[in-house]
Amino acid sequence: MNIHEYQGKELLKAYGVAVLDGYVAWTPEEAVDAAKKLPGPVYVVKSQIHAGGRGAGKFKDDPNGKGGVRLAKSLDEVREAAAAMIGNTLITKQTGAAGRLVRRVYVEAGCDIKRELYLSLLIDRSVSEIVVMASTEGGMEIEEVAEHNPEKILRAPIDPASGISGFHARKLAFGLGLEGKQVGTFTKFLIAMYNAYTALDAAIIEINPLVVTGSGEIYALDAKVSFDDNALYRHPEIEALRDEGEEDPKELEANKYSLSYVALDGNIGCMVNGAGLAMATMDIIKLYGAEPANFLDVGGGATKERVTAAFKIILSDPNVEGILVNIFGGIMRCDVIAEGVIAAAREVSLSVPLVVRLEGTNVQLGKDIMAKSGLPIIPADNLADAAEKIVKAVKEAA
Ligand code: ADP
Ligand code: MG
Numbered sequence: 419m420n421i422h423e424y425q426g427k428e429l430l431k432a433y434g435v436a437v438l439d440g441y442v443a444w445t446p447e448e449a450v451d452a453a454k455k456l457p458g459p460v461y462v463v464k465s466q467i468h469a470g471g472r473g474a475g476k477f478k479d480d481p482n483g484k485g486g487v488r489l490a491k492s493l494d495e496v497r498e499a500a501a502a503m504i505g506n507t508l509i510t511k512q513t514g515a516a517g518r519l520v521r522r523v524y525v526e527a528g529c530d531i532k533r534e535l536y537l538s539l540l541i542d543r544s545v546s547e548i549v550v551m552a553s554t555e556g557g558m559e560i561e562e563v564a565e566h567n568p569e570k571i572l573r574a575p576i577d578p579a580s581g582i583s584g585f586h587a588r589k590l591a592f593g594l595g596l597e598g599k600q601v602g603t604f605t606k607f608l609i610a611m612y613n614a615y616t617a618l619d620a621a622i623i624e625i626n627p628l629v630v631t632g633s634g635e636i637y638a639l640d641a642k643v644s645f646d647d648n649a650l651y652r653h654p655e656i657e658a659l660r661d662e663g664e665e666d667p668k669e670l671e672a673n674k675y676s677l678s679y680v681a682l683d684g685n686i687g688c689m690v691n692g693a694g695l696a697m698a699t700m701d702i703i704k705l706y707g708a709e710p711a712n713f714l715d716v717g718g719g720a721t722k723e724r725v726t727a728a729f730k731i732i733l734s735d736p737n738v739e740g741i742l743v744n745i746f747g748g749i750m751r752c753d754v755i756a757e758g759v760i761a762a763a764r765e766v767s768l769s770v771p772l773v774v775r776l777e778g779t780n781v782q783l784g785k786d787i788m789a790k791s792g793l794p795i796i797p798a799d800n801l802a803d804a805a806e807k808i809v810k811a812v813k814e815a816a
Contacts, residue, residue, distance in 0.1 A: 684709025
């Protein structure tokens with residue numbers, strides 16, 4: 419789960435991470451009131467959306483205008499900037515062409531930036547450790563640094579059992595070219611950030627840029643904080659920060675039925691039970707030359723209600739040109755699944771090709787039920803056969 423920059427900063431601040439003062443605002447007037455509480459005379463008005471690249475982004479109604487992060491040198495300029503942002507759609511490298519509607523802005527104290535660095539914490543699953551990533555190349559996307567200047571990314575793995583210590587931080591501080599008092603300041607900053615990361619069950623905390631000011635202080639100027647969904651039950655206070663306006667409506671609907679659904683860009687909708695089988699199904703669709711429209715794990719107890727909900731969610735994606743159902747009947751029997759698929763297909767009056775591959779208990783019975791249903795379901799015998807058939811059916815229908 420993702421949250422807004424201002425929410426992330428508020429959480430980090432409680433753990434002692436240095437952030438500038440700022441206030442969220444929902445209207446231009448509120449933005450002015452927020453600015454009045456700051457020392458001035460320089461303010462920064464920042465669009466709050468769950469996507470980065472806001473500074474370099476453009477508003478849909480003003481493609482040649484300024485971006486989603488603006489400097490304001492007076493209260494009037496704060497009002498003007500907030501009015502230009504709130505209610506308008508911001509398009510950035512991370513939002514896709516559709517952009518995101520800005521509903522609120524963050525008004526923050528202006529900062530005298532001397533250096534822009536990069537600092538993040540995430541989990542490196544390959545070594546089961548938390549890793550700190552740092553770079554002198556702050557302000558730009560880390561993916562680009564990784565591609566063009568990988569040597570400029572410093573990595574420090576941290577064993578979660580022993581936690582972070584001063585030497586991790588000092589080593590990174592020297593690598594970032596910090597000196598004198600800044601080394602101690604950075605050490606305090608990183609340890610506070612690590613404490614926040616572990617206590618909040620975060621998945622990623624990315625500070626880009628981490629700035630060094632003219633007077634040598636260090637601040638988190640941006641904050642991307644996302645959480646491990648599996649740990650949210652321990653943090654109702656974080657769950658309360660969820661902004662449904664920023665989430666894919668299909669994913670929200672899937673959540674209601676405990677379906678694990680992730681929207682993707684392709685044209686073949688997939689309905690599978692088990693995350694591993696779902697991944698394999700997506701892979702084989704690609705192998706046969708098409709792209710999956712989603713990841714979807716209907717789980718072990720795929721009831722008729724859940725299968726129907728899953729069909730509806732898949733079909734609400736306008737890019738879907740065909741559906742591949744790949745279900746292994748282990749605890750669930752294939753005949754029950756077949757009945758669920760048929761009922762769901764009837765209820766949504768299915769209009770795109772549907773390939774169903776069933777395997778497991780009562781598989782023959784399940785296949786017979788589908789064959790007798792009178793619905794144009796294309797049966798498949800194995801995974802490769804299923805992928806080949808759906809890709810072919812979609813091509814023929816086009
Ligand atoms: P994004 O990554 O979405 O573009 P940032 O919060 O990183 O948004 O802001 C983009 C740039 O705007 C920063 O790299 C920094 O140069 C500038 N900026 C952001 N906040 C401030 C601030 N409070 N004072 C001065 N400059 C800022
Ligand atoms: Mg940023």
